[in-house]
Amino acid sequence: MISQRNGARRWWRDAVIYQVYVRSFLDSTGDGIGDLAGVRAGLPYLKKLGVDGIWLSPFYPSPQHDHGYDVADYCDVDPVFGDLAEFERLMAAAHRLGIKVLLDIVPNHCSSEHPYFRDALAAAPGSAARARFHFADGRGPDGAEPPNNWHAMFGGPAWSRVTEADGRPGQWYLHMFTPEQPDWNWRHPEVAAHFDHVLRFWLDRGVDGFRIDVAAGLYKHPDLPDSPDPEADARARDSVNPLAWNQPEVHDVWRHWRAVCEEYTTRDGRERLLVGEVSVPTAREHARYVRPDELHQAFFFDLLSAPWDPDAFRKVISEAMQDIAGTGSTVTWVLNNHDQVRTVTRYGEPVPGGSGLGSARARAAALLMLALPGAAYIYQGEELGLPEVVDLPDDVLTDPIFRRTGSRARIRDGCRVPLPWSGQASPFGFTPQAEGAKPWLPQPEWFAEHATDRALADTRSFWHLYRDGLQLRASLPQLGEGSLRWLDTPPGVLAFVRGDGLVCAVNFGTAPTPAPVRDVPLLSSTPCEPGVLGGSTAAWWITDDIATD
Numbered sequence: 169m170i171s172q173r174n175g176a177r178r179w180w181r182d183a184v185i186y187q188v189y190v191r192s193f194l195d196s197t198g199d200g201i202g203d204l205a206g207v208r209a210g211l212p213y214l215k216k217l218g219v220d221g222i223w224l225s226p227f228y229p230s231p232q233h234d235h236g237y238d239v240a241d242y243c244d245v246d247p248v249f250g251d252l253a254e255f256e257r258l259m260a261a262a263h264r265l266g267i268k269v270l271l272d273i274v275p276n277h278c279s280s281e282h283p284y285f286r287d288a289l290a291a292a293p294g295s296a297a298r299a300r301f302h303f304a305d306g307r308g309p310d311g312a313e314p315p316n317n318w319h320a321m322f323g324g325p326a327w328s329r330v331t332e333a334d335g336r337p338g339q340w341y342l343h344m345f346t347p348e349q350p351d352w353n354w355r356h357p358e359v360a361a362h363f364d365h366v367l368r369f370w371l372d373r374g375v376d377g378f379r380i381d382v383a384a385g386l387y388k389h390p391d392l393p394d395s396p397d398p399e400a401d402a403r404a405r406d407s408v409n410p411l412a413w414n415q416p417e418v419h420d421v422w423r424h425w426r427a428v429c430e431e432y433t434t435r436d437g438r439e440r441l442l443v444g445e446v447s448v449p450t451a452r453e454h455a456r457y458v459r460p461d462e463l464h465q466a467f468f469f470d471l472l473s474a475p476w477d478p479d480a481f482r483k484v485i486s487e488a489m490q491d492i493a494g495t496g497s498t499v500t501w502v503l504n505n506h507d508q509v510r511t512v513t514r515y516g517e518p519v520p521g522g523s524g525l526g527s528a529r530a531r532a533a534a535l536l537m538l539a540l541p542g543a544a545y546i547y548q549g550e551e552l553g554l555p556e557v558v559d560l561p562d563d564v565l566t567d568p569i570f571r572r573t574g575s576r577a578r579i580r581d582g583c584r585v586p587l588p589w590s591g592q593a594s595p596f597g598f599t600p601q602a603e604g605a606k607p608w609l610p611q612p613e614w615f616a617e618h619a620t621d622r623a624l625a626d627t628r629s630f631w632h633l634y635r636d637g638l639q640l641r642a643s644l645p646q647l648g649e650g651s652l653r654w655l656d657t658p659p660g661v662l663a664f665v666r667g668d669g670l671v672c673a674v675n676f677g678t679a680p681t682p683a684p685v686r687d688v689p690l691l692s693s694t695p696c697e698p699g700v701l702g703g704s705t706a707a708w709w710i711t712d713d714i715a716t717d
């Protein structure tokens with residue numbers, strides 16, 4: 169048995185969290201942008217789906233250069249999304265329904281509109297105000313070259329030059345993403361103190377935890393030296409520059425944040441969750457972030473990046489279980505998020521109306537994920553089987569990656585198109601019908617097929633598959649936290665047992681194959697005859713036919 173049972177059982181260990189990309193979930197005002205009141209209106213829908221909690225993408229005041237991951241004020245709500253009073257109404261409504269609420273906290277960088285950065289720009293080189301960020305003199309005769317050769321994740325150099333008070337070109341500041349997202353200098357004590365205040369501000373308002381953006385960031389090598397491979401990050405679109413990411417000091421921050429969370433738990437017995445977006449080169453490094461006194465969890469993205477291939481899936485799952493063993497954490501499975509091409513498209517059809525293979529595989533992957541030990545994250549629209557919108561015209565694209573690189577490769581707008589709720593035409597109930605109201609990104613006509621009203625009415629829909637999977641997960645003791653044991657299977661098929669006899673099998677091939685259990689499945693991603701597992705299909709059975717450890 170590969171086991172991950174470790175310590176006391178707590179809600180987050182096998183929670184299913186629904187990621188709400190607020191600007192694309194539901195618009196209550198008619199400005200074409202989703203908002204917190206829209207999230208509140210959507211809570212009954214999420215309750216019916218059966219999720220344990222929601223993670224809200226950043227809704228703080230922001231000039232929106234990276235859709236809120238450029239925060240100008242960490243302790244308020246951008247008027248586009250509502251206000252603090254609306255946030256409190258949302259919190260209360262979610263808690264009344266038993267839905268936990270996680271916020272997205274962005275500690276690696278802020279917005280160039282943040283008051284501290286504005287102060288830094290107005291202050292002189294060498295001032296205390298500049299020390300909260302990474303300001304440095306340039307190289308070359310006039311300081312006209314950046315202080316080092318690092319590249320930003322979204323293209324271009326990681327440094328921008330400022331104009332000083334005397335009107336002359338002056339120092340440079342570091343930004344690992346866009347120039348509108350200056351990196352904090354975590355070696356400055358006021359930065360840590362600022363985030364302490366932010367954490368407590370939201371914990372005092374009842375939040376159940378935080379999804380931490382760029383959690384392997386924060387600290388940079390103290391000397392900010394040149395990198396031997398400056399384009400590595402941009403090329404990988406991942407944080408691989410060992411001088412800019414994953415510095416040892418960051419672990420002290422997570423220990424401290426964990427202690428702050430524990431302090432709140434001691435007061436009221438409610439566990440708070442810290443789940444990190446941790447991109448580091450090795451599984452061993454990943455596991456260091458979820459040691460018992462650090463983050464509770466860190467997203468395990470390898471499943472998301474695995475191709476539709478049984479060997480790749482098996483390797484990823486086995487490694488995840490092994491890496492997490494002994495840390496006290498549980499694996500946090502993810503198939504989709506707001507930064508990645510949606511599964512239906514990734515696994516199969518580039519455009520809707522194709523063979524249906526991508527949809528079939530995405531359904532099978534969902535059942536597989538929900539059967540795995542640990543926690544799972546669902547990205548809004550995943551439960552509707554939404555494909556990626558791949559043909560958005562250039563002039564509507566908002567992803568800074570497009571703005572900074574001019575390339576459509578791997579841009580993220582296509583998975584962020586506002587959700588279809590009802591009806592036959594855009595705005596599909598996303599935004600109230602008002603003159604001129606249109607969603608911030610155009611919705612294609614074929615979104616009609618995926619609207620929630622249709623999905624709820626059709627028992628064969630993705631929505632019902634997710635809902636049924638979540639219901640079973642909540643009621644069956646074999647699912648959720650625990651262990652798995654692989655079964656011997658023919659090539660192209662993966663199967664494992666959970667607990668005392670829940671079998672999950674996935675047929676990665678397109679032709680039917682004998683099922684590992686003879687009965688009709690409890691749940692399957694396409695209808696199954698007894699004893700047969702259809703092509704591109706996953707199924708669950710409860711059986712005592714299979715020997716267990």
Ligand code: NOJ
Pocket residue numbers: 234237274345381382445506507
């Ligand atoms: C990761 C977030 O998921 C992504 O959307 C954002 O652009 C970067 N971090 C920078 O904050």
